[in-house]
Amino acid sequence: MKGTQSMHRPQRLGPRATQAAAFAALWAAAALVLLPVAAILGVMFVRGGRAISWELLSSAEDGLLPSIVGTVTLVALTAVIAAPLGIAAAVYLREYAPRGPLVRLIRLAIVNLAGVPSVVYGLFGLALFVTLLGFGRCLLAGACTLALLALPLVITASEEALRQVPERLRAASFALGATRWQTVRRIVLPNALPGIITGLILSMGRAAGETAPILFTAAFIALTKPFPSSVLDPIEALPFKLYYMATEAHGITEDAKWATASVLVGLVLTINLVAVITRARLRGARRW
């Protein structure tokens, strides 16, 4: 067998040499996935870092402050809307739901919700929140739209956190005569809290960078009133500002564009870092 094969393909590599070549290719693939992106992000931070000034960050007229404040407010309101819904849904799926077709259907819906293109969320937000409910293009409409987008992430992360709570804690609580809700509230939720909060913060990191969903539901450029005073006020937002600066604006320096991009990525990375630190700190306090 081996003989005939090597007659047909005389230069065929031996299995060892093939493995060496294949492994080299795998190393190269891993490098190719990460290094180019790391390199261009590096360029961005170097150029942006040089251009960032206190004036650019803090000026309300031509600086980034309104966009930063807008994005932070937007994300905070998104969290306020998405957290109760998402955590309750996760509690249902993990602690209450009987196995069956309904749960199967809910999970399929969550997977699909996670896959809906972000611009389609924007259309939905425009049709429902902006137009039908009459919010107008504002903070609230944007937050509702982003909350919907974040919901599958919050549910999935919360469910994972609930899954990590050992079954014996529930059993002990039931054995003491606690009802299901008492067990959930006093035992399961407090123990799952670190994971739930981490997941929530990570989802907000994602929401902070989203542009398409707020394009027609919340975001404006160069508002005369740069800071919102009610949830029905329009806002500026960092990702939208970056999009605008990169594509439409004339007379904006390259430096300002790179600085804005760096601030946005810096903000998103900071949110993610906060999530990681939160997890580490809250986990440290827990012993199972």
Added chain:
Amino acid sequence: MNTGARRVREWLIERAIQAAGAMAIVFVLAIFAFLLRDALPVFRETTVRDLATGRTWLPTAEPPKLGLLPLLLGSLYVTIGALLISVPLGVACAAFISEVAPRWMRETLKPAVEVLATIPSVVFGFLGLLLVGPWLAELLDLDVPLFAGLGSLMLAFMAMPMIVSLSEDAIRAVPMTLRQNSLALGATQWQTIWRVVLPAGRSGIIAAVLLGMGRAIGETMTVLMVTGNAAVIPLGLPGFLRPVRTMTATIAAEMGETAYNTPHYHALFAIGLLLFIITFAANTIADVVVRRSGRTTR
């Protein structure tokens, strides 16, 4: 508190939790219903056939020309290009992480891929527009710095974290005994990966590719910023080096300036509906594939 009142309160809370649980279904249906509601009036202006086969997208002309073919093909070009780059690289990276990489490297690579996933799409668009596009145009001597292939390239790297981590899950789920049997028969580690592990993890990898496709076709800001947005029908391989306009980019670029309840407005919702249906199909098929494979390996 007396037990009666507590029972009522718990009953209410539990009903609320139940309602929250079913909410995902409600939202999927609501999105579909609202897209349908604002998309259907477009058929006062045109027919399904004309939408699907019309070669011109001039929504503000009089009468409006609402041919979606250039946009559909634009999305298809960018997505297929992205998958051609991200699937082989992503699966190879996943195989590397779970089968080959030394431990310290695995511990570095996984978080690095996760960080990659957090970069907002508008930032990828920005970097493509200001850095990668001009650089590639010079390197390849192109007439334009923004083209379909640039969108594919940027999208490939955006879809990569998802493809890598889902493929890695699929590869990791292959039972260790299969690997041991293969190695015991004298196969090299690479032969084991190529002939045993990857085929055994096949369905999970296919699901990862489908989800990556759904992600790529629905991606908006990056393609809006780097593909040049010319609504022309791409042709052949050179099509990758010319500007195209995708469905998502069309919605994002035009909805802001479109008056409510015009044919243009309804046509943009029709595009949204089409995107929703495509991603719904991709996600549902991926979910079914994953579940079926879960059953057979057990």
